[in-house]
Amino acid sequence: KQENAKLLGWMTEFAKEVVAEGEGWNIKDKIADLSSEVNNEGYKLLQRNAGAAYGNLDGQEVQDLKVRVKKIRALFIKRLKEIGNNGLAHMSALGHSPSEYKGGFRSLFCKFEKIAKGEMQDGDSAKFKAIYNNKSEWVSKENNPDDFYSNDLNNDIKDFIDLCDTLPLFRTAEAILQRINQFGILNNIQREIQTICREQNVMLLADTTELLNRVIDGNDTPFIYEKIGTQLNYIMLDEFQDTSRMQWQNFEPLIAEIESRTPHKNGFGNVVVGDIKQSIYRWRNSDWQILHNFATGPIGKYSKSISLDTNWRSLQNIITFNNSFFESAAKELDNKFVSNSSGNLTPIAEIYKTIAQQYPKEKSSIPAEGYVEVRIYDKVPKETKVTKVTDAKMRPYQATVEAIKDALCRGYSYSHITILVRKNTEGAAIAKHLLENNIPVVSSDSMQLVSSKVIRNLVERLAAIATSTPAPADTDKELRNMPLLQLVQHIIHNELPDAAKADMAYLNAFMDVVLKFTSEEGSNLSLFLKWWSENGTSYSISAPKSNAVTICTIHKSKGLEAEIIIIPFFTCKLEPEVNGIIWCSTTAPEIGYNQPLPVLYSAKLENTLFKEDYYKEKHNCYIDAINLAYVACTRPRNELYIFADKSARSFNNSMASLLATFVNAPDKVPFVKDSSGIDPSQKCDIYKFGVKNQRHECKVPAAAS
Secondary structure: HHHHHHHHHHHHHHHHHHHHHHOOOOOOHHHHHHHHHHOHHHHHHHHHHHOOOOOOOOHHHHHHHHHHHHHHHHHHHHHHHHHHHHHHHHHHHOOOOHHHOHHHHHOOOHHHHHHHOOOOOHHHHHHHHHOOOOHHHHOOOOOOHHHHHOOHHEEEEEEEEHHHHHHHHHHHHHHHHHHHHHHHHHHHHHHHHHHHHHHOOOHHHHHHHHHHHHOOOOOOHHHHHHHHHOOOOOEEEHHHHHHHHHHHHHHHHHHHHHHOOOOOOOOOOOOEOOOOOOOOOOOHOOOOHHHOOOHHHOOOHOOOOOOEEEEOOOOOHHHHHHHHHHHHHHHHHHOOOOOOOOOOOOOOOHHOOOOOOOHHHHHHHOOOOOEEEEEOOOOHHHHHHHHHHHHHOOHHHHHHHHHHHHHHHOEEEEEEEHEEEEEEHHHHHHHHHHOOOOOOEEEEEOOOOHHHHHHHHHHHHHHHHHHHHOOOHHHHHHHHOOOOOHHHHHHHHHHHOOOOOHHHHHHHHHHHHHHHHHHHHOOOOOHHHHHHHHHHOEEEEOOOOOOOOOEEHHHHHOOOOOEEEEEEOOOOOOOOOOOOOEEEOOOOOOOOOOOOOEEEEHHHHHHHHOOOHHHHHHHHHHHHHHHHHHHHHHOOOEEEEEEEOOOOOOHHHHHHHHHHHHHOOOOOOOOOOOOOOHHHHEEEEEEEEEEEOOHHHHOOOOOOO
16 A cells, blocks of 8 residues: 555664664664654644644655755755855865964864865854954964955855854754654554544543543533532642643633632632642653642632641751752752743742741751761772772662661661662662662562562463473373463462462462453463563562662652662753653744654754754753752651762763752851761762761651641
8 A cells, every 4th residue: 555655664764764873673662662652742732732633644744844854954965065165166276275274274264174075063153254254364473364365265154154044944954854754653653543443442541631621622611510510619639740731721620610609719628739849750741830830820810829838757957958959959950051042931940949948846946957968979080990990880889788787776777768769770779789788678679570580480381381392191281271370370389389389479469460361361371471571560569568678769759758768879860861752843934844743852952943842841851850859858857868979971960960069068058078987999078967866866846736
């Protein structure tokens, strides 16, 4: 079919791109990742705002776009080469080479050689403007400018400057072409999903929010909510900072309808609870701006903002540290975010203007308690990296063990300690090190069924039965003919050693998984093994209550607390190292396509027609970073340990860099620099605020009744 031929073309071009990037021919995972964008709420909203019906993108439209942007790129490069060759020819006509001009081999005129090859840098235009019609800047003082000047060469400079005026359009074309083939594939995936849903009379769960959103369609009192609204007088929305734009558009008419019926000035008491500083789920479509702009929304006239400024969780020194550090960090991030954006982005300092938390008045007479320790590890010298890099990477692991053992000596138990990490891989690494040091741990990874040796052995036995070619007399032939659930029960009761049966929590959970699979997919062993290989990591048992150090990600820690918090790999990168896709749009007639387009997030977007989308995403990345750090640092009750490593590739562009600056400013928080007792080879600066106490001496405030 012609449609399939187009899809094959998109996939072939995409495969070539992947190979060119050195990532092999397997594009299955990349296409699977791309498919998730179909359900991206931000993408759907952008598409709707652009006037495109969801799922009705025209593949030919995208193909035509590809032709247009390729032409934009080709014409720009062609003209660039012409200007470069003209410049070189005119210099040659004067009897000079580019290196004879001011600056020698670094002369600006040497750039004509690169321009002739179709190469240039974004900052070249400003440099050429400085020498246009300014021949005295062409040569050094000992040379006569007239010997090196010609009107033709001066006009070449002017031609280059004029061409640079169209550079944003050229860079936009380049950005679009980077992901245009994926976009073409995405359109086909989108249409295929809709076809399957129509044929099977089903809908994706991910589409329910949008479906309700379309039913409401901006009406003040839609019929469906009129019916519900007559039965509801009170609504409470918790964790409101994690609400998505579509979710709020669905709830807002309901709350407005309830408020419009109330005879009371302040309504029936609908409550929205949230904290912008704890908005860390933007990857799940949460939008902190909904809460930030709540007072100016349609139901803002009914609202009254109440700030809860008393911290009942942490001891005073931890509160003091967080108040000061995050107020300072917010201002630093605003200073760092220097751009030519339209200026409509909310200053981060405004979001953190309510950062100050108060210690309970009931405890104000007690001397300040609580302890904060920050360790900043120096970079490993280049000459020692070959032999010492492994030891250098182990520094935060060793410090974590030391902090745990020290806490145990002061009356704490393992269960009083929680370690926060950014990624599951970091959690697995620190868990392995703690177990090697005989420190018990409990984590989401350790609770996964696939982490259990007995489950792995059980699955291996099932695989052996499924793949073997037994003789008629072999028992495996009989086992292969058993129903799946009966087969698993047989192996557990008859083949597993008694010692393995001690892990009955894992075995029972696995049986539940098998039962669920057989009820939904049937009793095919091979099909189950394939399904398990793809989905097994999604299943785990509930963490048992035990005396063990808890390890979890910062995202999972929100709402939790612990007496001691250790953050061994503190970074909180301001911008992602791996450039992801962001959706951008432009009304430029040369592009001729005003619907959202996928482009790679990169600083190069600053000089494209997508620059405002880039600034918005960069601003959101900064907020993600500071919010993630805030959530992590506000979990402890008694003690907080933060370890940061300057050797980390992202250190200079992270919250860790701001922290390193902060602890060296004693006017902020009186940290004491004290590295006594630490091996000098560790190359570590330790900053301490407060005093460690015995656990029974820590007077944690009790919440007011």
